[in-house]
Amino acid sequence: MIPRCFHNLSALANFSESFSPIIFSLMLMDGVPEKAILVKKGIEMEYSKILGFVKGMDLSCNFMYGEIPEELTGLLALQSLNLSNNRFSGRIPSKIGNMAQLESLDFSMNQLDGEIPPSMNNLTFLSHLNLSYNNLTGRIPESTQLQSLDQSSFVGNELCGAPLNKNCSANGVIPPPTVEQDGGGGYRLLEDEWFYVSLGVGFFTGFWIVLGSLLVNMPWSILISQLLNRIVLKMYHVIVEYV
Template identity: 60%
Template sequence: MKSIESLDFSANQLSGEIPQSMSSLSFLNHLNLSNNHLTGKIPSSTQLQSLDSSCFAGNNLCGAPLPNCTGNNPLVPEDPNGNGNEDEDEVDWLLYVSVALGFVVGFWCFIGPLLVSRRWRYKYCHFLDGFMDEFGCFVRRYY
């Protein structure tokens, strides 16, 4: 699908937004989405912006090659609370907490038993000794 050169979806009563994946069609030479019920912003890509504006006529679209979306565009819903990035901040906070918690749990699940059990420490050191012996032979062989 990425090598498609021509698409004509004119007068098909399509509705919704133009998919963002359309911007990855790098071989697209001809596109006709006119006379549908499409809304929203045209996805950003050099391919879609180079097309004639008549390709998007008869829809409620904005963005290049059509006149740019304005701040008062009814197609873009405004946040009634004025908290534009509240959800994004919450996601970042949860991400940081989960990474820190994962590190602490993972670290102590590995180091904790080594600190508590002498037998595990000896087994682990014996494993590392054998591994380094094998790895040392491998390194000497090729360097």
């Protein structure tokens, strides 16, 4: 689990005028290198000359589980946060919007549930977001930043609202599909009912016309009854032999 004491990482919590690189990664624990390859905005990037400006945390592709601690949102200077491909559950921290410097945020391929926090509207520098393949529900918060993202950022959830094509109802949930559809090519429930009623009436009328004509014509009725008797007897013999 992510320890709650992460908020004590003061170099990531405070804005500093110094340009010493702050990189926290479970794959990078040998001090500060002259150059580094980091996954930022969903792309592997190599930093060398501007490495001193990078403040990122990458805990992706591990076996980490539990909830994402609210204390993590105290890392106000963090520019990139990647917790993808783990087993995190629970909700996205409600104060995620406090991390106003975030440019890249990746929570994909976890088991997060609940709604996207409204505070995410405060992430005005966010240019890459990936919340795909979780158990998130409800309406995507409305902000210029979130609505400008690609639909792939939200797939694999039960979310609705722009930029997705699923519209939300008044209470922010995905409305169930309606039976009645307007426009050409669609069927209405009333029309379907009348179709089946007319089909039943037509079958009933045709059946009794044929049967009535046979009853009136006695030779034909006798012939048909004999034929039916033979069929029944053959079926009876077959069943007896099978048993």
